[in-house]
Amino acid sequence: MSNTMPDTTYDKPMPPLNRDSKPFWDSLKDHAMRLQRCADCGKVRHYPRPVCDSCYSMEVDWMRASGRGKIHSWTITHHAFHPGFLGNLPLALVTVDLDEGVRICAQIRDLAPDQLRVGMPVRVDYEDATADLTLPVFRPA
Amino acid sequence: MTSLMDKCAVTGIGETAYTKNSGKSVVALQMEASLKAIADAGLKPTDIDGVIPYGSLEVVAEEFITNLGLQDLRFSAVTPLGGASAVAAIQAAVSALVAGVANHVLIPIGRNGSSGERIGARAAAMPQFRTVGEYEMPSGNIAPPQLYAHMARRHMEMYGTTSRQLAEIAVTVRSNAILNDNAVMQKPMTIEDHQNSRMISDPLRLFDCCLESDGGAAVIISRAEQARDLAQRPIYIMGVAEGHPDSPSTITQRPDMTTLGTAKAAPRAFGMAGVSHKDIDVAEIYDCFTYIVMCQLEDLGFCKKGEGGDFVSNGRIALDGELPINTHGGLLSQSHIIGMNHVCELVKQLRGNAGKAQVANAEIGLVTGYGDMGDGAVAIMRN
Structure with a gap:
């Protein structure tokens, strides 16, 4: 048996999974918070989303905060x-x-x-x- | 660009009893309010050819066709701005009416907010709250009193606003509710009562928070030339606008969390109406929380940003003050009918039949809606 049983005792709201934000949640699990940054113009944005509102690029990168x-x-x-x-x-x-x-x-x-x-x-x-x-x-x- | 000023009027209003437990379905409440509004206007149900249902409740346009026997509904839309929906729907209705798409647009709202599902239980499922749901609810920042408390605390720290100033709003609005037979809260409130009410999410106390209520309210909007032939004195829509704040899906990321979408809507509504703040005889301000009233008064331009605490003090917003507000008791003390009760009250004031809370010689008035963490809508009307 692999260790994939969900934790059924945790009784607080859980964040719904979201492709755009997975790297953020993964970074918290690593205890090393990363933030989304536009790969073209460099604007940092939060909460994670697909488009840079400054240059409209959809290329993202993740920086250590x-x-x-x-x-x-x-x-x-x-x-x-x-x-x-x-x-x-x-x-x-x-x-x-x-x-x-x-x-x-x-x-x-x-x-x-x-x-x-x-x-x-x-x-x-x-x-x-x-x-x-x-x-x-x-x-x- | 075509101005919408004075092109349309509110021709009918309808309200059910406002209670804590209606014993009726949400559909029944909305139909009762709608039938009252239609009768008030002197129309037949089959005259209704446009409807704007409330976007976040279960009653859709089809229910109105089915229940009211509408033969040819030509216009339907939703304006999903939470508590700003009712006033935003007036803008949508006026736009459709001036374009000739419909002749008489019904805007109904009704809910069992007290005996049915509460706002807090519903919020997480709404798409407008998805971002808060993912990033803030897991940490415990869940319900509007908490989300808005961050705004209120920021305002206090920036401008020296106090809880006693917020209490002025709660106490004033309660005193108006006591004059209204269709208001849920009838017990007098003092500033000390407010200060002694339990803390919900600091700095917001219980008496800073609105009610959750059962009831329905509806209005009919018609073109001015048709309004003049109907049963009631037309209440003309001079200016109307909606505004969305920066970072609408999360207050946390908003550049200035003390500014609402109202700040964008207000110049458009006043500009269209061609009036100034001094011309407003009475104002029905969406009051989900006392702080939100104060913030809207600033964003509307009745005072500068940061001066709201002083503005609401010393009786200025009382029935006999410079700017009487929430003459029906508002969401804080009459009932939470998502602000449609505010629209109905403004119409009553301008018709001159607002009962014991009638503002003398009310000719021009303003109503706001506010919702979903910052959306704002403003309508200015005249008799």
Whole structure:
């Protein structure tokens, strides 16, 4: 028997598979986040999609992200909008300006809500949710 | 380019009872509202030759043909802009009417949003939410109160906006609902009540969030020359426009997350109408969240970006203020009928039959829709 049994105990939403974004999710699994970049004009874009809105090229390449950025905004959620998060409240979610010029929304660790500030430097980290899914999180830089 | 100004009018409106549990099917609610609107206009069901069903609910154009016995439906479309759909549908209806494609366009909305499936349960399945579904929901950023909380927090940090300023909106709109027999929420609310309501997704508290409701509402749009021969005083559509924000599928990637599609629609609607902000006697602003009202008031140009908190304070938006808003109680306190209740209320205000919440001498008014993380639509009407 090969080890391909799906993880049936994970009770949070899973990202639907998407050809355009597979390299991004694979990079998280590798704990080395990569971002989509236009292979022609070099514009970095996120979330992954097939066309560069700057030069309309459909040629893509994937660059290793610095994983560094600054807090743009945040919310502290006290209500479980999905039963899978009932045990994780309050949930601290930050929107982060990555140094590459795109943003990521993810949970933040190691910072109390009243410590959050716009512009605060953070770095990406990785949490393996299942054997097939790794999610990004942020920590103070 | 042909101007659409004053070429069409709202000729009929219909609303069901707004409740927490209708005991009726969604199709029945939409048909009841539609029949009321048709009767209000003084039309027969078979006069309807255009329909714009709400794109995200199960009631399609075929249901209207079948239930209303329509013999020759000549125009149908959907305007899938979430809560901006109702006002965006007015633009689509006016375009079709001026082009001569149809004569009387029905725009129905109705839902069991309280007793049936809730918004949060539905959002993940909507194509407009695919991007959020893939990249943000797995981390727990799932429902509109959370998605919009990032916008509200950014506004607060950039401009010093406070939760007490958002409370001004909730309290004002509640006081209007109390004047309305067809409003779900009838208990008075104070600023302190708002401040003591439980935190949902900081900075948005329970009383910053709208209701989820059962009910139906519908309007009929007709060309002006036909409107004058119908049963009601025509309420002319002076200007109408829709606008889509930058990065429409995710707020996270939006260059300025404090600006909505409303900012693109508003100059077009005001330009078409040929009026200025001072001319607006009453405004029905889509109020899924208090913050979204404040942000739209800025994007509409009633004040500058960042000044919304001050603008909504000191009674300016109250019934006897400079710009009365949401005179029916809005989504926050009347009912969440996806903003079609806002369109019906503006028509009532301009007909002069808005009951205890009637704004004296209301001649020109504005209604907005907002939805799907940033889509905006604006209509300006006159009597």
